[in-house]
Amino acid sequence: MSVDPTLLDDLEARGLIHDTTDRAALAERLAAGPVTVYVGFDPTADSLHVGNLIGLLTLRRFQDAGHRPISLAGGATGMVGDPSGKSDERNLLDDDALAANLAGIVPQLRQFLDFEREGNPAKLLDNRAWTVGVPYLVFLRDVGKYITVNQMMAKDSVRSRLEGTDGISYTEFSYMLLQAHDFSWLFENEGCEMQMGGSDQWGNITAGTDLIRKKGMGKAHALTWPLLTKEDGTKYGKTAGGETLWLSADRMSPYRFFQAWIQVEDAEVRKLLLQLTLLPVAAIDALMAEHEAEPHRRQAQRRLAEELSTLVHGAEATAAAVAASDVVFGGKGAPNDGALALETVKVLAGEIPTASLARSSLDTGDVPALLAEAGVAASKGEAVRLIKQNGVSVNGAKLSGESTIDENDLLHGQFLLVRRGKKSVSLINFGKD
């Protein structure tokens, strides 16, 4: 089995290396042959989100380079809660919630890696398997003895909690030990020599490499990537509107996911292409050159959205999102109602927010009330304002204060296509007669 010797350089070029243990030794080890490497994902919700994408993709990059990736679902650690990046003590998840979260996450972990690949198939493990039955005394002897409290308190997230007024529970304080134990267990039982994670995981990861070294088990490696941030340094992971970018179609529709990436600003797009897609660096450079020549075509954003949608939701859902986007944003301004085929409307209904209202809602002739009822505006007052500000169009025509809507306006006798502002489009379905 041969490995791709350019892996580390590629990661470097993508800006994906924040820190590593002994870089020369790591490079040497990676060049020598397949390495088993893991990334942990704690089931804090029933879906992963963009914050987890780098981890998933980095594992994928390792697999594509010939190494053996392990996705670790944190069935045990998720119960305790990682204090990293948290200013408050977490609520413990009960068993049912944890099981539900795992059930949501495991398929997502699966889809990024190849579990059948000849030579270096991926593995998916749950740390609960080797954690749940460990007696406390054994844990203290085999893990706790090797890690000093001094080291644990050196961690920023722990220190800030110690200095704060609310403190930190012994449970969360112990999180680092659990993660170190995972690494040493995987090292011993799966031949896993390397752990990766976001830069906030550095302390937790090196606790593992230290434990492995102190127990005389051998040499383990670590790599962290920078947390995904925007140009201004704030955390990525939300849309401009503040929505979390979930990977689950139930939590965020493929259309909205797609749109979120289309709307990325120029300053961010190169970095996102590098870190969140599998496109070769050279291809990204070429794409960016194209983009800079004709920025209004938004080729870079489009490609980013297509690549990510395909990775997360698959080719079919991506095609539907593209089709819906073309209808909504394809023409100059609003879609042309006459040209909107019933089939297209039906595709849209699956992709954009759709409200179902009773036909009787049309009877009053009160347009603002209708918009409020459909959720286009938060209140009737807001709807009135939006109309006054020229912010609403129905079936492609701007509404004015005098506009009315009746049965004759329904597309295919059933739908209204409502645009609010530039970016937000929704459908109101009045059902068949």
Add this chain to the structure above:
RNA sequence: GGGUCGGUGCCCGAGUGGUCAAUGGGAGCGGACUGUAAAUCCGCCGGCUUCGCCUACGGAGGUUCAAAUCCUCCUCGGCCCA
């Protein structure tokens, strides 16, 4: 436990008896310009049966023609002392 300062709209923060749905900033929303970008500019930004009414300035009472503003109690938070 004592003292003291404070709790104002999504957030920060003015306002200390009427002129207050409440100054200002941020966020958000709409518009213009554009490229579903950025920057900039303009407007909006509690609700409604919208030239008026209702609900709101931690909670409950009270004084007053009139309270976010004064009084009482309660509650929560900061700081100081024990």
